[in-house]
Amino acid sequence: MSITPSSSPSSSSTKSWITYGLLAAAAIGAHAYFFRRRSTKFRSRVVGIIPARFASSRFQGKPLVDILGKPMIQRTWETAKLASMLDQVVVATDDDKIAECCRGFGADVIMTSESCQNGAERCSEAVQKLGKKYDIVVNIQGDEPLIEPEIIDGIVKALQCSPDAVFSTAVTSLKPEDAFDPNRVKCVIDNLGYAIYFSRGLIPFNKSGKVNSNFPYLLHLGIQSYDAEFLKIYPDLPPTPLQLEEDLEQLKVLENGYKMKVIKVEHEAHGVDVPEDVEKIERYMRERNLS
Numbered sequence: 614m615s616i617t618p619s620s621s622p623s624s625s626s627t628k629s630w631i632t633y634g635l636l637a638a639a640a641i642g643a644h645a646y647f648f649r650r651r652s653t654k655f656r657s658r659v660v661g662i663i664p665a666r667f668a669s670s671r672f673q674g675k676p677l678v679d680i681l682g683k684p685m686i687q688r689t690w691e692t693a694k695l696a697s698m699l700d701q702v703v704v705a706t707d708d709d710k711i712a713e714c715c716r717g718f719g720a721d722v723i724m725t726s727e728s729c730q731n732g733a734e735r736c737s738e739a740v741q742k743l744g745k746k747y748d749i750v751v752n753i754q755g756d757e758p759l760i761e762p763e764i765i766d767g768i769v770k771a772l773q774c775s776p777d778a779v780f781s782t783a784v785t786s787l788k789p790e791d792a793f794d795p796n797r798v799k800c801v802i803d804n805l806g807y808a809i810y811f812s813r814g815l816i817p818f819n820k821s822g823k824v825n826s827n828f829p830y831l832l833h834l835g836i837q838s839y840d841a842e843f844l845k846i847y848p849d850l851p852p853t854p855l856q857l858e859e860d861l862e863q864l865k866v867l868e869n870g871y872k873m874k875v876i877k878v879e880h881e882a883h884g885v886d887v888p889e890d891v892e893k894i895e896r897y898m899r900e901r902n903l904s
Contacts, residue, residue: 656748656773656840661699661765663689664725664735665715665755667708672887676711676755681895681904685885686711687718688758696765699751705739731862737844747841749773754835756885759894759903764878768838771874778807779843780866780873785880787830796886798833798861800875808873811863831877835884837863843871 665676665686672678676686686704693702704715707727715722723742729735736752749772751765764783772781784800791797795813802808810816811833819825839847853868855861866873883894897903 658747659698659700659749659751659769659838660740660743660745660747661693661696661702661751661753662723662736662739663693663702663704663753663755664729664732664739665704665706665708665711666729666735667706667711672885674710675885676706677714678885678888678891680758680885680891681898684714684718685758686715686755687720689753689755689760690715690718690720692758692760692762693753693765695762696769697762698766698769700747701743701745702753703739703743704755705735707735733839733844733862734848736839737848740841740844749838750841750844751836751838754884757835757883758885759881759883759898760834760836761878761880764834764836764880767876767878768836771876772838772840775872775874778872778874779840780837780863780871781876782808782837782863782873783834783876783878783880784831785834785878787832789824789826791832792824792830796884800831800833802831802875806875808863808867808875810867811859811861813859813861833863834878834880 663686667674667676677684680688690702690704693699701721703721703723704711705723705725706712706715707725707729712722712724723739725735725738729738732752732754736750740747740750749769751769753760753765768781768783772778775781787797787799792815798811798813799816800808800811801816815824815830850865850869853865855868856864863873881897883897885891885894
């Protein structure tokens with residue numbers, strides 16, 4: 614067996630992975646108290662938070678885009694207010710224009726830092742600023758204005774019924790035409806309903822490199838709930854290689870060894886990722902007389 618010199622690229626890469634492994638192990642050890650000291654009481658108090666930022670790389674000002682006469686953030690808020698499991702619904706933003714808009718239609722607003730890297734970090738900051746004690750925090754992505762209240766309630770119940778999980782989310786059937794769209798996040802789960810992996814690519818991927826019409830591929834929906842105590846430590850967990858490569862916050866949860874419960878739902882997914890999606894969702898709403 615040959616040994617690669619320490620100055621070679623492969624050795625440098627190996628050292629980086631070893632360094633990451635040591636840092637991750639230290640972080641997990643530091644947060645292991647979470648599992649040892651977690652309360653077994655029923656997680657009953659629930660807040661829904663809609664993180665909204667103006668400076669989206671793919672769609673500037675997306676929360677304020679008009680969808681059949683209403684800002685998209687308003688449509689998301691109105692849907693969330695119909696969920697029976699939420700004690701409060703709050704918009705968390707770092708933008709004054711979004712905050713003013715939301716207050717105009719009656720939403721509670723929490724101003725958060727521009728440094729938040731993703732929705733989970735924004736939810737973590739927002740719930741701490743609320744000053745109220747909650748057991749579960751639901752992250753309701755503002756670009757899923759047609760998410761049903763029943764799905765919001767479903768992921769809350771899933772987390773309540775899974776004391777070993779710190780995170781829950783929902784998936785639905787993936788359409789063949791969305792198989793290779795990187796804006797449509799795919800998911801695979803185990804036989805007990807826990808997440809194995811999320812990807813912007815098609816998973817699982819077969820030898821043919823084509824979509825298998827007989828395989829039940831799963832599409833991740835923009836809705837997730839967290840154990841509130843876990844959400845406090847989430848921002849302190851080190852970024853992980855898979856998270857950074859895929860740009861998916863869910864992977865940091867999995868890579869750090871935490872469990873994520875997944876429910877399957879029937880949902881005609883119409884998220885707004887890019888400007889072209891607005892016309893699609895408006896057409897869908899007109900066809901079904903959704904005001």
